[in-house]
Amino acid sequence: MGKSMSSLLRKWTNLGKFKNMYRDNADRYGKTTAAYGPFSRHRYCKNLQLCHFSNMTFERRSRLDDVARDAGVSLATVSRAMTRPELVRATTLARVRSSAQKLGYIPGGVARALVSGKSMTVGAIVPTLDSAIFAKTLQAMQSTLSQAGYLLLVASTNYNNDAEVEAIRGFLARGVDGLFLVGAERSRQASDLLRNAMVPVTLGWCADPLFDAVTVDNHLAGALAARHLLDLGHRNIGMIAGQVSSNDRQRKRVEGARATLLEYGVALPEWLVSEQPLTLAGGRQGCAVLMSAAHPPTAIIGGNDILAIGCITELQLQGISVPQGLSVVGIDNLELAAHVTPPMTTIHLPTGRIGEQAALSLLRRMANPGPPQEIELPVELVIRKSTEPLST
Amino acid sequence: MGKSMSSLLRKWTNLGKFKNMYRDNADRYGKTTAAYGPFSRHRYCKNLQLCHFSNMTFERRSRLDDVARDAGVSLATVSRAMTRPELVRATTLARVRSSAQKLGYIPGGVARALVSGKSMTVGAIVPTLDSAIFAKTLQAMQSTLSQAGYLLLVASTNYNNDAEVEAIRGFLARGVDGLFLVGAERSRQASDLLRNAMVPVTLGWCADPLFDAVTVDNHLAGALAARHLLDLGHRNIGMIAGQVSSNDRQRKRVEGARATLLEYGVALPEWLVSEQPLTLAGGRQGCAVLMSAAHPPTAIIGGNDILAIGCITELQLQGISVPQGLSVVGIDNLELAAHVTPPMTTIHLPTGRIGEQAALSLLRRMANPGPPQEIELPVELVIRKSTEPLST
DNA sequence: GAAGCTTATGAAAGCGTTTGCAGTAAATTC
DNA sequence: GAATTTACTGCAAACGCTTTCATAAGCTTC
Structure with missing residues (x-):
């Protein structure tokens, strides 16, 4: 209806033939908007909002201009009162603040973000x-x-x-x-x-x-773990790590350990590195893999504490006591590491x-x-x- | 300088005496802005932006109208192409998309949020x-x-x-x-x-x-833990919990346990409930407190798994074996609970x-x-x- | 091929802030 | 008490989008 009406209007006034009539359009927009006002999306919803927990409609959140009206100042002044109070007179500031308080004004960060x-x-x-x-x-x-x-x-x-x-x-x-x-x-x-x-x-x-x-x-973390075990006399050392191809932290730790071992003439071949998901279950699985080798290691480095703790659990389940039967060192120093049995040697990383x-x-x-x-x-x-x- | 200039101007033109001259002001603003254009904040920064990792200035992020210009359509069409592609002709859509791609356009969620x-x-x-x-x-x-x-x-x-x-x-x-x-x-x-x-x-x-x-x-969780211990014959049961005054989850768990114990005629007096921070250390501390009582409990409920695991650690350190010496039950069923030694009985909460x-x-x-x-x-x-x- | 539909596009009005400039009230100076 | 400076306040533009309305461009249909 509205549409055909307006196309009729177009004919009658013959406006369609003119080019560059933007101002003219603007004028008509002005009128139209005013006429359709209450039915246009914005006008209609502007002051009402559906409450999500009751289907009732409430007044919308208050804005800068609500506060301004309440305080009897301009919107700009309220804005300044909010963000740069030193620019407004003390008495005005107080009035604005109390209005804001009264209306429960919360600044609109979205608009703020847009302009700033x-x-x-x-x-x-x-x-x-x-x-x-x-x-x-x-x-x-x-x-x-x-x-x-x-x-x-x-x-x-x-x-x-x-x-x-x-x-x-x-x-x-x-x-x-x-x-x-x-x-x-x-x-x-x-x-x-x-x-x-x-x-x-x-x-x-x-x-x-x-x-x-x-x-x-991370390289040093691996190296430190390896050196500690070497210092204790271990020469057959295994490692449980995360997936080194997609995790640079884990890869560097393995490389660090490997490089240090090499300094002592000890190799860390692929079959002594078990890649596992970074979970307790992964640690247990990795441990099981390493211990089933022909010459199981006498010490294991966990690529992180979770793997190492899983490893300890698995060893205990297999009846191997830690550290008597096998030494385990982790990396991370989670709170947990100090509280497992036995308290775990690990490399402290300042995670926080x-x-x-x-x-x-x-x-x-x-x-x-x-x-x-x-x-x-x-x-x-x-x-x-x-x-x-x-x-x- | 600029200021006094403009107040002089004001005098000369005698504009100050007129009221309701907003349109006039607007016109002057228009001119002024145009004149000061390149020096005004917005105009000046509009197309340049400081790069944070090199102090060099780069072109700003592309906007809807950049894409529009590149694709030779209006800004509105680009907007539609982005959010409601079914409204634009296939050939236009393709052109817009390739322009957007070319310019690395990323929608401005802030503006979007403001309007929507x-x-x-x-x-x-x-x-x-x-x-x-x-x-x-x-x-x-x-x-x-x-x-x-x-x-x-x-x-x-x-x-x-x-x-x-x-x-x-x-x-x-x-x-x-x-x-x-x-x-x-x-x-x-x-x-x-x-x-x-x-x-x-x-x-x-x-x-x-x-x-x-x-x-x-949470009430049931506490109750379930208590009932399990009661079923096992325990009648002297302690609990380590968080701060019940400020944590409704912990409080309900304690209440649930207490109510269930009461059904069996067993009391859970204050001195058998140790309130602790929700950490492993808290669990150990709570355990130490409970075990130092005149009649230490034969079973302990942890208000959550962390407390319970801390408790087990402390017991082991005190030379009390779990579960032979004392039974412990947690609440939460963290992944960890299944992997500690001994694997811990607990109440499963569907945390995820x-x-x-x-x-x-x-x-x-x-x-x-x-x-x-x-x-x-x-x-x-x-x-x-x-x-x-x-x-x- | 004019009239009517349908579909695609464009212009401009917001969205709720901040802020530059202008103007006015208050304070200071002479 | 007039003139000048200073402190405050107001207007309107801008931020980058979405959406409404109007129109233009394609289609049908008779």
Whole structure:
């Protein structure tokens, strides 16, 4: 109806024949909108909103102009009162604040983000949230960021590169102000996205010359574990690790161990490295594999604590006591490592500090641009009761 | 300089005396903006952006109108091509898509959120990320949400009510489309905020008639643990729990255990309940406290698995073997519970499913409003090796 | 081949903030 | 008390999209 009416109108006024009549159109839009006002999407919904837990409609959230009206000032003044109170007179400020309080005003971060270009959120992409390591890192990160008024968006990839690309794209689309990622290896597509992101990126655990990074020396962690066992006299050492082809942290740890062993003339052949999922079950499975070899090792390095603890469990089940029958050393120093029986020797990685430092790095870089910077955090051997000298 | 110039101008033209000269002002703004164009904030920065890792300036991220120009269509058409491709002609669509690809266009979610009122993010607030339970829940949640195109914002409260209020406010300010919270108890301020939020809220673990919830029967979990020990003949039972005054989950578990014991005429007095931080160390400490009593219990219930595992560790250290010397039962059924020595009897809580169901609940409620709904997930006793009949 | 439908496209009006500039009230100076 | 400076406040543009309405372009149909 409305449509044919307006096409009739078009004929009558013969407007269709004119070009460059944008102003004219605008005028008509003005009138039309006013006429259709109450029925147009925006006008109609503008002051009402459906309540999600009762199907009733309520008044919408209050905006800057509601507060302005209530306080009898302009919207701009309210905005300034909110963000730069030193610019408004004390009496006005008080009036605005009490109005805001009264109306339960909550600033609209979305609009704010649009105009300022800052969303006050950073995104973190980790392989999985369901891991003590990443959980601890994210906890530290979130806590540091929130002190600076930033919120943390999280995504997990399940160690899948395509999921990572999707997550990056999603975060970029949401306009995050910074990005945290684990490891330095990723698909070409992901790298391209990051390089063109124009958003600070900080990597965790491993470094890439293109980005900021908070790292630990994974190679050294492996080396330290190996050296400890060598020092105890072990010469037949096995390792249970994650999938080295897709996990640069695990790969470097294996390489570090291998290189150190080699210094002592001890080989770490493929068949003494069992690649397993990074779970307790994986640790047990890896242990079973290694122990079923012709010459089972006298000591085992876990690529992380979870693998090492799984390994200890399996050994105990097989009736092999730790450390008398076999020494086990882990990497990470989870809280758990100190509380298993026997308390586990492991390489301490400052997991929480990685998150904290990554947050600080992001915060710094958001404030001042500059060349990429790597912060390397120290790793350290923690000797407990799961390792002992080789009994001859 | 500019200022005094313009006040001089004001005098000369005597404009100051006229009221309602907004149109006039607008005209002058128009000219002024055009004249100052290249020096005004927006114009100046509009096409350049500082690169965070090199101090160089690059071209800004491409926008809808860049793609439009490249494809030779209007901005509106590009928008439609992105979000409702069925509305544009196939050939146009292809042209737009290739332009978008070429320019590396990433949609601006912030603007999108502003106009649509949907930010495609949901917020989750948990006591801490650094806990296997919440980590697992969030992992499941994130994974379910991301399938629906939603992103997850997280915050942690460290069991602090004020932090929770801040987090809620922050999330609301960012315009989250849904909110997930743990437990049903919170400060008055937080409740008010949630009630007026006009955003779906889903609670986890405990229910509140005002909101949707995905719960487990914490009372039953405690009861099941107690009944299991009673069935095994134990009559002197202790419990290590979190702080019941501020943690409704833990409190209900204690209450459930106590009620069930009472059915058998067994009391659970205050001195047999040790409140501890929810850590392994807390579990050990709680165990030490209980075992130092005049009549130490013959069985202990852990308010969660972490406490129970800490408890087992402490017992082993004290030379008490589990289950021969003392039975221990946990609550949660973490992956770890099956892998400690001895494998631990515990109450299975569907931790991951809580996250998954909470995500689905939020997704449902964002689509259709309705009265609050509670989904209760089953709990179940899992008997392993840490409990055995009371040896008389 | 004119009239009517249907489909594709374009112009511009918002969405709720921040902020540059202009103008006005208040404070200070002479 | 007039003139000048300073402190505050207001208007409107801009942020990058989505969507409404109008029109233009293709189709049918008689």
